[in-house]
Amino acid sequence: MDLELRHLRILLAIAEAGSLTRAAAALMLSQPAMTTQLRRIEASFGRPLFERSARGVVPTRAGELVISHARSAVTSADRIRSYRLRSADGPEPVTVGGSSGPILSHLTLHLPAALSNPVSFVQFASTGEAMDQVGNRSIDAACLVDLDGFGTTPADGVAVDVIGLEPVVVILPAGHPLAGEGRIDLADLADETWLLPPNDPGCDDYGALVDACAAAGFVPRLSPHRIGDLSILCDLVAQGVGLTLAQGSARAREGVAMRRLTGDPLLGRHLLALHRESPLFGARPLLLGLVRDAFEARCVTSG
Known part of the structure; x- marks a missing residue:
């Protein structure tokens, strides 16, 4: 197997975390996937690079040497990527995507002024x-929301940062018997x-x-409708068709109430996905700062 930069990043993550489990979480990989990757990397060297124990992992002598060189290689690669790629006509154009919401709108207002691209x-x-x-480089970055524990694994080459966790709220008719409660079981x-x-x-x-309903002791009854537009969903909720879920930062509509669930059994993860080969990767700290500013200013946090 030919070593790639992503393999070196895996070794560095394991060495820093001292645990395959923590390293897998940091790189948003499953532990079996992390174990398989490490096994392949060690096989390419023909010797173990880490010693395993009940307390975690520590580099072997060979591992310390490899990790030292890996750190230098990754640092050099990151420096190279920090130089903005320029075309003959100036900075390379970049595209940022995402779902509707406060974070994408914040970037739309503030990112163009912060970049020369x-x-x-x-x-x-x-x-x-x-x-x-993002994975196929059709766009450079995206602001995303998934549900904690029920997201997808990013493609190779995509760096994903968890910006924050936000409780999922239930939307119910304004006249519902529980609409006056502060939180709902x-x-x-x-x-x-x-x-x-x-x-x-x-x-x-x-x-x-x-999964959340099973923990609460019941199986949810689902409507046959599958609708993604929150405005339409709120109209249906107001008319008594059913209840729905939304991020806590969603804006309330007329005729419905938005309430947090006791214990916040469902949490939304706000993510920034950025391709490592994008000219935006060198501006990753800037992007993270803007996204975190938007999250902290306009999103409801768990707790």
């Missing part, structure tokens, strides 16, 4: 579509019908709802 923005209907577009909604968005390969809304 021409910036365009595109909105996607689903997290999976946006993640795929999910178990008290066992007899309701649920409206969900269309299937999204980047975020398993159905699996997340079923």
Whole structure:
């Protein structure tokens, strides 16, 4: 196997975390995938690079040497990428995508003034579509939202940062008996019908709802409708067709109430996905700062 930069990043993540589990979480990989990658890397060297124990992992002597060179190589590569790629006509244009919401609108207002690159923005209907577009370099970066524990694994070459967690709220008719409560126990909604968005390969809304309801002691009854537009969903909720879910930062509509669930059993993850080969990768700290500013200013945090 030919070593690539991503393999060196895996070694550095393991060495820094001292644990395959923590390193996998930092790189947004499953532990089996991380273990398989490490096994292949070690096989390419013909010797173990880490010693395993109940407390975690530590580099072997060979591992320390490899990690030292890997750190130098990754640092050099990051410096190279920090230089903005320029075409004959000036800075290379970049495209940022995402779903509707406060973070994408914040970037639309503030990112063009912070970069010399021409910036365009595109909105996607689903997290999976946006993640795929970043993965195949059709766009450079995307602001995404999935559900904690029910997202998708990013493609090779895509760096994903978790910006923050936001509680998912339930939307119910304004006249619902529980609409006046500060928080609602999910178990008290066992007899309701649920409206969900269309299937999204980047975020398993159905699996997340079923899992949360199972913990509350019931199986949710689902409407046959699959609608992604929150305005339409709120209209249906107001008319008594069913209940739905939304991020806490969603704007309330007339005729409905938005309430947090007791214990926040469902959490949305706000993510920034950025391709490592994009000219934007050198501006990653800038992007993260803008996205975090938007999240902290306009999103409801868990707690």
